[in-house]
Amino acid sequence: MNLIRLATKNIAGSAFRSGVVFLCALVVAGLSLSTVLLIRGAQESLRLALERLGADVVVVPEGESSRVETALLMGKPTTAWMPQENVSKIANIPGVAVASPQLYLASLANASCCSASELFMVAFDPKTDFTIEPWLKRKLGHELRLGEAVGGHLVFVPEGEENIKLYGYFISLKGNLEPTGMGLDQTLFLTFDTAQDVARISRTRAERPLEIPANSISAVMVKMKPGADAHTAALDIIQKVPNVTPIESPELFQAYRKQITGLLRGMLAVLGITLVLSLVLISLIFSMAANERRREIGVLRALGATRVAILQSLLSEAAILALGGGAVGIVLGALTTFLFRDLIVRSLEMPFLFPSLPSLLTLVGAGLIVALAGVTLAALLPAFRISLQEPAIAMRE
Amino acid sequence: MIVSLQDVTKVYTISQENIVTAVRGVSLEVGRGEFVIITGRSGSGKTTLLNLAAGLARPTSGLVLLEGVDLWSLSDRQQSLLRNRKLGFVFQFPSLLPSLTTLENVGLPTIFGTNHRGQSVNDRAAELLDLVGLSDKLAAYPRQLSAGQQQRVVIARSLISQPQVLLADEPTSNLDEQTEKEIMSLFKDIHAATGVTILLVTHTSQLVSYGTRAIQMANGVVVKG
Numbered sequence: 001m002n003l004i005r006l007a008t009k010n011i012a013g014s015a016f017r018s019g020v021v022f023l024c025a026l027v028v029a030g031l032s033l034s035t036v037l038l039i040r041g042a043q044e045s046l047r048l049a050l051e052r053l054g055a056d057v058v059v060v061p062e063g064e065s066s067r068v069e070t071a072l073l074m075g076k077p078t079t080a081w082m083p084q085e086n087v088s089k090i091a092n093i094p095g096v097a098v099a100s101p102q103l104y105l106a107s108l109a110n111a112s113c114c115s116a117s118e119l120f121m122v123a124f125d126p127k128t129d130f131t132i133e134p135w136l137k138r139k140l141g142h143e144l145r146l147g148e149a150v151g152g153h154l155v156f157v158p159e160g161e162e163n164i165k166l167y168g169y170f171i172s173l174k175g176n177l178e179p180t181g182m183g184l185d186q187t188l189f190l191t192f193d194t195a196q197d198v199a200r201i202s203r204t205r206a207e208r209p210l211e212i213p214a215n216s217i218s219a220v221m222v223k224m225k226p227g228a229d230a231h232t233a234a235l236d237i238i239q240k241v242p243n244v245t246p247i248e249s250p251e252l253f254q255a256y257r258k259q260i261t262g263l264l265r266g267m268l269a270v271l272g273i274t275l276v277l278s279l280v281l282i283s284l285i286f287s288m289a290a291n292e293r294r295r296e297i298g299v300l301r302a303l304g305a306t307r308v309a310i311l312q313s314l315l316s317e318a319a320i321l322a323l324g325g326g327a328v329g330i331v332l333g334a335l336t337t338f339l340f341r342d343l344i345v346r347s348l349e350m351p352f353l354f355p356s357l358p359s360l361l362t363l364v365g366a367g368l369i370v371a372l373a374g375v376t377l378a379a380l381l382p383a384f385r386i387s388l389q390e391p392a393i394a395m396r397e
Numbered sequence: 398m399i400v401s402l403q404d405v406t407k408v409y410t411i412s413q414e415n416i417v418t419a420v421r422g423v424s425l426e427v428g429r430g431e432f433v434i435i436t437g438r439s440g441s442g443k444t445t446l447l448n449l450a451a452g453l454a455r456p457t458s459g460l461v462l463l464e465g466v467d468l469w470s471l472s473d474r475q476q477s478l479l480r481n482r483k484l485g486f487v488f489q490f491p492s493l494l495p496s497l498t499t500l501e502n503v504g505l506p507t508i509f510g511t512n513h514r515g516q517s518v519n520d521r522a523a524e525l526l527d528l529v530g531l532s533d534k535l536a537a538y539p540r541q542l543s544a545g546q547q548q549r550v551v552i553a554r555s556l557i558s559q560p561q562v563l564l565a566d567e568p569t570s571n572l573d574e575q576t577e578k579e580i581m582s583l584f585k586d587i588h589a590a591t592g593v594t595i596l597l598v599t600h601t602s603q604l605v606s607y608g609t610r611a612i613q614m615a616n617g618v619v620v621k622g
Contacts, residue, residue, distance in 0.1 A: 001501055001508050001518070006494075013496025299492045302453055303554075304481020304509035306474050392445070392454035395488070 003309065007316035017289055018321055021375065024278040025325025029371035030333035035264075035271045036363055037337045038344065038352065042260050045181030045351035049073070050249060052180055054131050056230040057222040058252060059090055059099075062243045068104065068219060069253055073351055075152070075183030077106030077120040081216040086241050090220050093236045095228030100128035103195055104218035107166050108208060119155070119166070120187045123195035130223055132177075132189045139175055146197060148172045149190040153179035164188070168205025169198045181345075181353025222246075256351070263348060275374065282378035286318065290386040297386055298394030310387040318379035319372060326371025330364050398462075399562060399594050400427040400450050405459030407445050419445035421617040422459070429561075432588045432595045434605045437614035443598045444489075444566050446614065450596060451484055451564050452476055464561070481509045485555030485593075489567035493539040493547055493554075499526060500535040503554045518557075525553035529583060545576035552583060556591075563587070565597040569604070581607045 064080040071078040091099035103123035163170035202210040234246040407420040448454040452468040503522035529549040569577040605611035612622035
């Protein structure tokens, strides 16, 4: 027998009280972990997406920035057009290192000529692209040939087929990019030549042809020279290129960032309220328990327990319940977030990337510390108060 | 003297208007091996006197010495260790921990630092339970025992650290007459067998015959003995 065993025996002996504290620790740890997972998942997803795009400025047709951002963020297919001559105008802006055009296309929904429904397609110019090309060189060792494409993490060839069929055109999927948790994961990347070939074939094989207006592009990805100011370039673009909107990298997905920030503030507020309520409840329970157990504590003091031993015994009970409840809460929180991540992404309309294992383990440790510190802190005051009481008074009715 | 109370007073301040002097100016010397029975009516101050002698209550004034050591000059740790090693307690109320078995309850004081001179705690606890006639109840929980059996377990627990002084506060008040006799006989047997000093508080004056000395209290003072 030792103090820890005594604490576990006391926990087992008061099932209701222990159950409530266990549940509080479970809720605090589970909710803390889920909230942090969502915050980190959204932030990491945005960071990776910006890194993937690699552009200092994205130039889109005027009035289309919201739709283009939605497409890139949530993979919702869109089309937007501006004159191709904008590319050379933008490339000539001082400080611009590369201006690479992109075409935004959409597959046909529920059409027999398309095996992938509602797929967002991004066509790029291999000569200037800096978004996909570096990945292609690193992973495939060559550029995409006619009829080839690479997909985001969630793009796949339908079961039983060898290619993805779009507008009656068979596209060979050569690889998948790393996950970002955003719309880019559901996007098919192909070259301008392949996009034009799909448009040509679609005229005879598709239910509805793929229309790419002549001499048109959807967006221009701009990479600045080292040391050049993207903001100055963006102002130049507004002045020199008509009917376009330049979006600087830090401003990209700004609306979503605001939405996510608002959402996360709400979640943090809920977490804060839950935390405070749980701690108050735990403190009340421990106060009641300490009061109920006054006589028992008086007896333990008479038997030779020091004030410190009484404090240790009561706090051990709190710590055991916190660790037990916290561990279960964390497993449930992580599991729920993992299993329902698609539902969360859809219902909250926010990007999300489940963190890597080392990152998750750090968060699990942090969650356990939160539960342990919270519950122990809540139990500290009543435990301290009762430990100070004179044994003879504690034993009195 | 093993226990010495010198001009001890204990005042309880319940509220500004309600101040109770439970013990007033009591001096008491208890020699090693005595079996002292303290009697008195309810509210006479006998339980407070016992608590003062045990260091469970701090005197408002006066000195409490155990083997010549002023209890209230010690730190909490020293005082607790002294209680653990030199004193045994039997309370009026059920004082067994409900979540522990009989054997675990008897061994409970050992987690606070009792030295067992090499003997295992469980062996010593089983031996003591045999002494109080409960060798067949080692694995039982308090709720499975009668009031008399529970008090026997408490007596066994009070002996686990081979104390110098056994302090018993109304140990038979919740028991029927027959069980009361059995428990008092047990105290007498323990006293005879071990020579332990016993201070026993009771409101039943007929029980003084079990002790070697009787003290009577009234209104917080010793009136006889």
